[in-house]
Amino acid sequence: MLRFGVIGCGYISHVHVNDIVNNLHGAKVTAIYDINKSAAEQMIDEFDLGIEPSKSIDELINSSEVDSVLVFSKNDTHTEPILKALAIDKPVFTEKPLATTTEEAKQIVDAEVKKGKRMIQVGYMRRYDPYYQELKQTIDNGEIGTPLMGYCRHFAPAPTTNDFQTSDVINDSFVHEISVVSWLFNDDYKSVQVQYARPNSTNTAAGLKEPQVATLKLKNGAIVNTYLDINSHYGYEVKCQVIGETGIAELPDMPSTRVHKDEKIYNSVPLESGGRFEKAFQLEFQDFIDHVSTGKEPTGPSAWTGYTVTFTANKALESLKNGQIVDLEFGQKPDLYK
Missing domain, CATH: 3.30.360.10 (Dihydrodipicolinate Reductase; domain 2)
Incomplete structure (x- = not known):
């Protein structure tokens, strides 16, 4: 059973945690952190997880009860937990975007390349x-x-x-x-x-x-x-x-x-997108679970995909100016x- 640590408790986190608890197989949530502790407590109660909120990102990532890290926090807060999870060889599923700046996205790609194996999947479902x-x-x-x-x-x-x-x-x-x-x-x-x-x-x-x-x-x-x-x-x-x-x-x-x-x-x-892409959300996560739980590299949208999307998005914002x-x-x- 793959043990997930969840960072961030907003709308998309509820979609994914609901699927992990009620619709998917082979994984469970064993740790949750949100900068707003009450949001983490509410999610724990909502899904009857029977755990206490982690006190920090570091505590969650380094927990012996966490095999893989799920990053569902604000768009501009993804880089730190991704890099920290990579540093201790814990696979990561991150919601889009991989990062909000091209520099941070490239930093993540470089860190994964140094590991010599794919460990990141980005949520382009x-x-x-x-x-x-x-x-x-x-x-x-x-x-x-x-x-x-x-x-x-x-x-x-x-x-x-x-x-x-x-x-x-x-x-x-x-x-x-x-x-x-x-x-x-x-x-x-x-x-x-x-x-x-x-x-x-x-x-x-x-x-x-x-x-x-x-x-x-x-x-x-x-x-x-x-x-x-x-x-x-x-x-x-x-x-x-x-x-x-x-x-x-x-x-x-x-x-x-x-x-x-x-x-x-x-x-x-x-x-909402959850209604249109309900099946896609479930299929992407089950695929990630199936690969990571058996020691295989994830095959969904990669860190490189995340980097090229962030690169293009930033150039799109540049174009929007004129x-x-x-x-x-x-x-x-x-x-x-x-």
Whole structure:
């Protein structure tokens, strides 16, 4: 039984801990830390874990009761626990992003390369979504010919808080498209460009400027546009369409039951990503458990993937300042990730 130490007790932590306790097999939570002790205590009570909150990150990571560390804390606090876990050979599953700065992301990659084995998996869960996997298989099988361009949509009903910032559109939303598009097209990026669309007058977050339109160009020449809207009102929706030389492949409009009633045809739309990607969350974590618990290296999105996404996201923020195209060059990919 793999023993997890959990750092951070926010929304996504509840999603994952609920799955570990109720839906997955081969692992349990044996330690929890949050900078807000009461948040850790509430999670312990909610899932009847029968443990006491760890007093610090160091205590949790160094505990003899912890085999692997799960990092679910704020985006800009991931680097310290990841590096400390790596230093004592404890595998890490970290929610996205790997880090918020390119320098810290590269520092993590370098530390893992020195270990000579993969020990980190980053929570870009769309690669585990059955619909994205089917889309990937359709492309790889050549059913639509060579992929030429694509279109993505990432909509949320409202900002999660009134403190939601313009940069969060990139760092919390667009990073998922950055991760999955290169995977679907099997190529690295050449450039990124982000522009503002007409402002949404219903937006109540003072620090948020959106919608945004992001363009990724791959080295093979393919171009993919992503439309980002954090005030869609109607629900959380993700769309992806890939246009090939001989056909088009796309995700279903909404993977839920379609109802015909009262002169209408409609689908329900979830309000949070957990509803749309529930199965993907479970599959990614079970895969991590299955590999790590048997002494194998994790095979999900790697630290290198995390680094390239962070690199691209930061260049996207640079582009957002003036709407210009920004070139991308990640440097040499270490053999560990080839």
